[in-house]
Amino acid sequence: MRILVVSTFMPYPAIYGAAIRTWSLLKALASEGVETTFLTFTPAPEPADDLQPLRSFCQTVRTVYLPPKSLSSSPDYGRRALALLDRNPYAVLRFRSAEMRRCIEEQLSARTFDAVIADMPFSLVNLPPVSAPLIVNQHNIEYMILKRYLPFERNWLKRGYAWLESEKLRRWEQDACGRASLIMACSECDRKVLLAAGAKSPIAVAPNVIDTDH
Numbered sequence: 665m666r667i668l669v670v671s672t673f674m675p676y677p678a679i680y681g682a683a684i685r686t687w688s689l690l691k692a693l694a695s696e697g698v699e700t701t702f703l704t705f706t707p708a709p710e711p712a713d714d715l716q717p718l719r720s721f722c723q724t725v726r727t728v729y730l731p732p733k734s735l736s737s738s739p740d741y742g743r744r745a746l747a748l749l750d751r752n753p754y755a756v757l758r759f760r761s762a763e764m765r766r767c768i769e770e771q772l773s774a775r776t777f778d779a780v781i782a783d784m785p786f787s788l789v790n791l792p793p794v795s796a797p798l799i800v801n802q803h804n805i806e807y808m809i810l811k812r813y814l815p816f817e818r819n820w821l822k823r824g825y826a827w828l829e830s831e832k833l834r835r836w837e838q839d840a841c842g843r844a845s846l847i848m849a850c851s852e853c854d855r856k857v858l859l860a861a862g863a864k865s866p867i868a869v870a871p872n873v874i875d876t877d878h
Contacts, residue, residue: 667693668771670791671704671783672759674727676717682803685850685872686783689801694721701771705730705764726771728764744825753832755806756789765790785840797845801870804850805857807833834861841865 671686678687693700701724709729718725744754768790771777781799782788785806791798810830817823841847841863848870849855855867 665778666699667779668701668777669781670787672786688873690721699723707732753829756786759786760789785837788840799846800840800844801848
């Protein structure tokens, strides 16, 4: 079986939540004998020197340089302002990359995949329509994070911006779930939230795990 995994971040070293989930996913696929092609961004202008840990689980690893844009620590006022004119959320647009789209298209044209995994709905911004089943790995319910932030923000401009962004994220996640043949949720709680939001695709609960041996 061949699977294409498209991510937005390097999962190694696995030292924070999202990286641990993705790293565990790649290890699980390898343990089942899956031939995995892994595409992701790298925050360094030059390709990472040591991709061997990833290559121990993935037959093909390709990286595309993208300067990191943290939602919490990077103001990025210009792109945030431009995003106000776009129907898509800034959280997604910061990952839009013509180079990544070309990289994905090259892999799709070079071989046949049995499934494509979008590691977080953000990854879909560069993914063309695919004939293989699409699996969306939901690390979070992204729009809910912003909704929980709203009551605590006293600045009305920031609160208004966050509300608009949360609504855009909600629509994006609904569209992502609509494209998916399967959704992977972190918990039963997340599964219920997705169902309540109108998800029609099958939802499997794939809980986060910790490798206690390491």
